[in-house]
Amino acid sequence: MAHQAHAYHMVDPSPWPLTGAIAALLMTSGLAIWFHFHSTTLMTLGLILLLLTMYQWWRDIIREGTFQGHHTPPVQKGLRYGMILFITSEVFFFLGFFWAFYHSSLAPTPELGGCWPPTGITPLDPFEVPLLNTAVLLASGVTVTWAHHSIMEGERKQAIQSLALTILLGLYFTALQAMEYYEAPFTIADGVYGSTFFVATGFHGLHVIIGSTFLAVCLLRQIQYHFTSEHHFGFEAAAWYWHFVDVVWLFLYVSIYWWGS
Amino acid sequence: MFRHLRTLQQVSRRTLSSSARAQLENKVPHKQKLFQEDNGMPVHLKGGTTDALLYRATMALTLWQYCIIYIHANKAILN
Numbered sequence: 031m032a033h034q035a036h037a038y039h040m041v042d043p044s045p046w047p048l049t050g051a052i053a054a055l056l057m058t059s060g061l062a063i064w065f066h067f068h069s070t071t072l073m074t075l076g077l078i079l080l081l082l083t084m085y086q087w088w089r090d091i092i093r094e095g096t097f098q099g100h101h102t103p104p105v106q107k108g109l110r111y112g113m114i115l116f117i118t119s120e121v122f123f124f125l126g127f128f129w130a131f132y133h134s135s136l137a138p139t140p141e142l143g144g145c146w147p148p149t150g151i152t153p154l155d156p157f158e159v160p161l162l163n164t165a166v167l168l169a170s171g172v173t174v175t176w177a178h179h180s181i182m183e184g185e186r187k188q189a190i191q192s193l194a195l196t197i198l199l200g201l202y203f204t205a206l207q208a209m210e211y212y213e214a215p216f217t218i219a220d221g222v223y224g225s226t227f228f229v230a231t232g233f234h235g236l237h238v239i240i241g242s243t244f245l246a247v248c249l250l251r252q253i254q255y256h257f258t259s260e261h262h263f264g265f266e267a268a269a270w271y272w273h274f275v276d277v278v279w280l281f282l283y284v285s286i287y288w289w290g291s
Numbered sequence: 292m293f294r295h296l297r298t299l300q301q302v303s304r305r306t307l308s309s310s311a312r313a314q315l316e317n318k319v320p321h322k323q324k325l326f327q328e329d330n331g332m333p334v335h336l337k338g339g340t341t342d343a344l345l346y347r348a349t350m351a352l353t354l355w356q357y358c359i360i361y362i363h364a365n366k367a368i369l370n
Contacts, residue, residue: 042333042334042335043333044333044334044335045335045346045349045350046335048353049349049350049353052353052356052357053353055357055360056356056360059360072356072359072360075352075356076356078352079349079352079353079356082345082348082349082352083349086335086345086346086349090334090335093322093326093334093337093338094334096319096322096323097319097322097323097325097326097327098323098326098327098334099323099327253315254317254318254319255317255318255319256319
């Protein structure tokens with residue numbers, strides 16, 4: 031094997047960017063086909079291809095880092111920058127929806143009754159399930175920090191327990207939110223209130239599911255001895271993402287649920 | 292009687308921990324050896340037969356669906 035004279039990672043040629051791009055093409059055109067011709071086949075196939083791509087691409091990254099030792103300190107620094115930039119882009123994504131909410135709620139039009147919440151809308155009580163959801167996510171922030179310290183201190187069993195607890199709290203949040211969606215006295219079709227509420231909280235819920243999945247992968251890796259006390263960036267990335275999801279919820283809670291009610 | 296109970300406790304603990312250890316055994320050194328083998332295989336195929344099967348299934352789906360979209364797009368443009 032040729033030995034490199036630098037600490038950087040020259041990646042093997044990979045088919046996954048191509049399959050991922052085709053999956054994106056299938057999903058977007060599939061969405062258009064669904065809207066106009068009522069068939070979900072193309073979109074479903076695109077989703078399957080996307081899942082196959084994600085599984086194999088991330089499996090390869092784990093192989094490159096944990097089994098082949100390619101994630102040297104400079105490489106890890108690059109991965110850290112990458113994750114930070116990605117989370118920053120997600121912050122801007124949510125900023126757009128908060129902009130939409132404040133645009134409509136700070137100056138409610140006469141069509142809404144000149145007030146916020148608009149006439150006819152019964153908002154959810156912010157001190158019931160939404161407050162519980164806030165407590166659940168804040169607690170999960172504590173448990174994920176506990177998991178991090180456990181990993182750094184080599185406490186295998188505690189790391190597994192605290193990480194599992196974090197995931198359970200995430201699932202509990204999702205279940206509670208799903209129940210709230212079902213029981214809500216308003217829908218997404220109920221004017222700009224419904225639109226801003228369900229699009230902002232809906233995308234947040236999707237991010238909770240993504241974050242929980244990321245943490246679950248970390249749990250499996252922790253059980254399989256992938257993480258060492260010095261090197262566990264996959265977990266750190268998942269923890270950063272989880273804290274971001276938590277902070278977005280706090281903004282949602284204060285703005286939409288509390289101030290907006 | 293208590294000596295019997297303690298012996299039972301020790302035996303069951305030993306049996307449980309050895310079977311648990313077999314399930315949760317650290318396979319990382321074995322994987323490191325497998326993926327660092329100098330056989331010229333790219334990382335996405337280096338794990339063995341399952342890798343090749345999964346790769347072929349994914350690529351087949353990719354190419355088949357790309358053709359379908361290409362054909363449909365052509366039909367839509369020409370009509």
